[in-house]
Amino acid sequence: MEIKAEVARQLEVIEQETEVVVPRDELTAKLERSLREHKPLRVKLGIDPSAPHLTYGHAVVLRKLRQFQDLGHTAALVVGDFTRRVGDPSGKARTRDPMTPEDIARNMATYREQAFRILDPEHTEVLYNSEWLGKLSLEDVIVLSAKYTVARMLEREDFHRRYQSGIPITIMEFLYPLAQAYDSVAIRADVELGGSDQRVNLLIARDIQEAYDQAPQAVVTMPLLLGPDGQMSMSQSRGNYIGIDEPPEEQFGKVMSIPDTLMADYTRLLTDLSWDELAALHPKEAKKRLAWTLVASFQGAPAADSARAHFERVIEDQQSPEEMPEVQVDPALLDDAGMANVVDLLMAAELAPSRSQARRLVEQGGVEVAGRRVSSPKDQVPASPGTVIRAGRRKYARIKGDSPRG
Numbered sequence: 589m590e591i592k593a594e595v596a597r598q599l600e601v602i603e604q605e606t607e608v609v610v611p612r613d614e615l616t617a618k619l620e621r622s623l624r625e626h627k628p629l630r631v632k633l634g635i636d637p638s639a640p641h642l643t644y645g646h647a648v649v650l651r652k653l654r655q656f657q658d659l660g661h662t663a664a665l666v667v668g669d670f671t672r673r674v675g676d677p678s679g680k681a682r683t684r685d686p687m688t689p690e691d692i693a694r695n696m697a698t699y700r701e702q703a704f705r706i707l708d709p710e711h712t713e714v715l716y717n718s719e720w721l722g723k724l725s726l727e728d729v730i731v732l733s734a735k736y737t738v739a740r741m742l743e744r745e746d747f748h749r750r751y752q753s754g755i756p757i758t759i760m761e762f763l764y765p766l767a768q769a770y771d772s773v774a775i776r777a778d779v780e781l782g783g784s785d786q787r788v789n790l791l792i793a794r795d796i797q798e799a800y801d802q803a804p805q806a807v808v809t810m811p812l813l814l815g816p817d818g819q820m821s822m823s824q825s826r827g828n829y830i831g832i833d834e835p836p837e838e839q840f841g842k843v844m845s846i847p848d849t850l851m852a853d854y855t856r857l858l859t860d861l862s863w864d865e866l867a868a869l870h871p872k873e874a875k876k877r878l879a880w881t882l883v884a885s886f887q888g889a890p891a892a893d894s895a896r897a898h899f900e901r902v903i904e905d906q907q908s909p910e911e912m913p914e915v916q917v918d919p920a921l922l923d924d925a926g927m928a929n930v931v932d933l934l935m936a937a938e939l940a941p942s943r944s945q946a947r948r949l950v951e952q953g954g955v956e957v958a959g960r961r962v963s964s965p966k967d968q969v970p971a972s973p974g975t976v977i978r979a980g981r982r983k984y985a986r987i988k989g990d991s992p993r994g
Contacts, residue, residue, distance in 0.1 A: 595619045598659050607784045607809045615806035618778050629661040632777035636668050637696035639824035641831025645813045648857045649781050650706040663712040664775050667696050670718040671767050702833050705886050720774040721767055732766055735799040744788050769793035777805045784809045818847035832886040840895035841982045843879035914988035917971050927968040939979035954980050
């Protein structure tokens with residue numbers, strides 16, 4: 589195929605559903621050179637290991653990265669195990685709490701396997717930025733920091749707003765975008781992908797690459813996906829996310845809970861479904877089709893079938909699931925009648941992450957034990973073998989074993 593025609597085809601694919609491509613003429617030139625020299629572009633995507641799940645928000649950008657791979661280019665997936673110790677200040681009203689190396693290592697333990705549910709492993713380089721950032725000396729950092737000015741940093745909306753409000757900004761936060769930019773220098777990125785909130789950081793990388801005598805990367809940003817709450821962008825830090833590695837039933841249920849106003853965005857950004865065809869279905873059936881498609885894309889069709897059946901049985905028909913986790917209750921939690929405090933029981937069954945959230949769940953009417961709703965966190969409830977506990981709409985557990993007092 590003639591090079592100009594192929595460049596036009598690739599640009600059309602790349603620009604689908606994107607927010608911005610900067611500068612478009614440079615990306616065009618890079619594609620032309622790639623085709624002429626038979627050398628794939630190195631397309632970078634950075635991932636912040638703030639939680640153990642890659643999310644549907646990550647999937648939006650990973651799908652775009654897969655499109656680059658399908659066009660013959662190489663994906664450079666950079667896990668920010670070093671930069672997460674600093675914390676990305678983008679859009680933050682205050683300094684983020686640093687994470688320990690142990691927390692970071694635990695979170696990113698399965699990132700490779702999760703990413704390969706979308707990416708082609710044969711054309712993916714998985715890199716960790718501690719490999720080069722961890723080796724920089726103080727002199728190296730001083731040289732890097734001299735390549736950008738405080739005035740330019742304070743032009744950023746988030747930093748400017750905090751500076752005007754008298755909210756502290758640490759020097760460490762100024763170093764974050766420089767460290768992320770140095771990632772592009774270290775791997776010689778031709779293109780970098782990111783969410784729209786990363787646009788400033790990605791553009792800074794262009795300046796830093798030029799300062800290190802490299803051709804600056806082109807920048808491609810994708811729209812941010814709102815979380816299931818429909819209020820804020822999906823975020824590991826905020827907890828309003830759907831993880832691609834979460835249990836299929838949990839994913840299906842979360843998709844079914846999204847506001848109808850998000851249906852088009854989830855369809856366009858996460859699937860190859862036709863929104864026009866989906867919108868022609870009954871609203872509930874359309875959402876089930878979307879949920880099934882998403883679960884199948886990350887977990888496989890059998891898991892999606894099971895998740896749909898689980899949703900229809902447990903949520904729509906209000907029946908207990910056929911399978912659920914079983915927990916053994918510590919006899920010390922039981923009174924003489926075999927009853928336990930409901931908060932203690934929720935914690936023992938791992939149905940709440942903390943006692944305060946367990947109490948809040950009860951107060952909101954979201955807990956049933958043995959088919960009866962619990963009204964107060966002080967209530968004593970049955971805790972005999974076989975008793976079913978429900979927390980929220982989708983979490984269940986069953987007390988197992990012989991009676992602890994038997």
